[in-house]
Amino acid sequence: MTFAKKALILGTLAALGTGATASAQNTLNGAGATFPAPFYQRAFADLASKGVQVNYQSVGSGAGVRQFVAGTVDFGATDEPIKASEAAKVKRGVVQFPAVGGTIAVAFNKADCKGLKLSQKQVADIFLGSITSWDQLKCGKGKLTVAHRSDGSGTTFAFTSSLSAFSPAWKGKVGAGKSVNWPVGVGGKGNEGVSGILQNTPGSIGYINQAFVRGNIKAAAIQNKDGNFVLPNLKSGAAALNNIVLDGNLAGEDFNPAGAGSYPISTLTWI
Structure with missing residues (x-):
């Protein structure tokens, strides 16, 4: 294994x-x-x-x-x-x-949006505030509400690092970190807080650990480096994590891993 x-x-x-x-x-x-x-x-x-x-x-x-x-x-x-x-x-x-x-899902609550697929540029543009409606994603209609973390967060570090790898515009305007100056959106504390916002706000979209995708929250398929649209799950997460090379301190990251089946927003977490 x-x-x-x-x-x-x-x-x-x-x-x-x-x-x-x-x-x-x-x-x-x-x-x-x-x-x-x-x-x-x-x-x-x-x-x-x-x-x-x-x-x-x-x-x-x-x-x-x-x-x-x-x-x-x-x-x-x-x-x-x-x-x-x-x-x-x-x-x-x-x-x-x-x-x-594990994987970080781009998760949403939109009953009339089935099978959402997002390019890497679209993911970055949503969190930059360039995409403001579901009409622009051709997946339902109405205003799009962005949810993000309000606290210092390793999930945010991994997610924004992937956005920086996806988009020169994101990298130049916002960058990566445990806390960033979000261009748009509503903040929640912890994965639990963001999940709560998504559960209670139809038309919302945010980023959470895959384990919090449940009920009326669904995960989007994200286009990976090889051009395939992949959902976050055990198989796609394992494919992505196999690309990570650990250093002498057992640290290592790849924020846009290659591989036909790799989910592009995957991360290790340390003790």
Whole structure:
């Protein structure tokens, strides 16, 4: 089985359980990314049956790294690898590893829009505010409402990094980061907050972890580097993540991966 598929399915959370047992510690406290939170919550529930209690606060990658650096949690979770400048502040030392991977869906709530397909340029133009109506996408009618993250977010870092790879206009006007100056849209805290906006706002579109695509929220098929329109799922995410080469610090990213079946907005997330 490839590394990417292992990351998508299993993660490496057993390492946390081993560390806790070795230090005779019954409880671990962590905080960070909302992107992998559904997976972590289930995995940590399984660890509880083995006598290890893990308390995880889904507060966003930026807050998770800050809490880890400050020493208020045992581990931080982030969708962007920890920076050398941040790691240098941690006197107790830092070990990071990619725990799980997944896809970031361009998700929407539009009952009369079936099978939405978006080019990379269209995705960037939506978040630049150049596309303002569903008529322009030829998928229903009416005003288009953009939803984005309001907090410092590794999901935002990965998403805006992909937009920068997709569009010179986005790269020049907005760029990539955990927080950016959004040209348009309504902000929500965490993947949960953006998902809530989408659920409650017909005609809205935003970006969320694939795990939050449910109910009246649907995912668009995005055109990849090879020209194919691909939906976010396990297979397309694994195809994309297999293109990522990790460095000596187990960090690595590819924000527009090649491959006929690759979903173009895919990311690893680290502990």
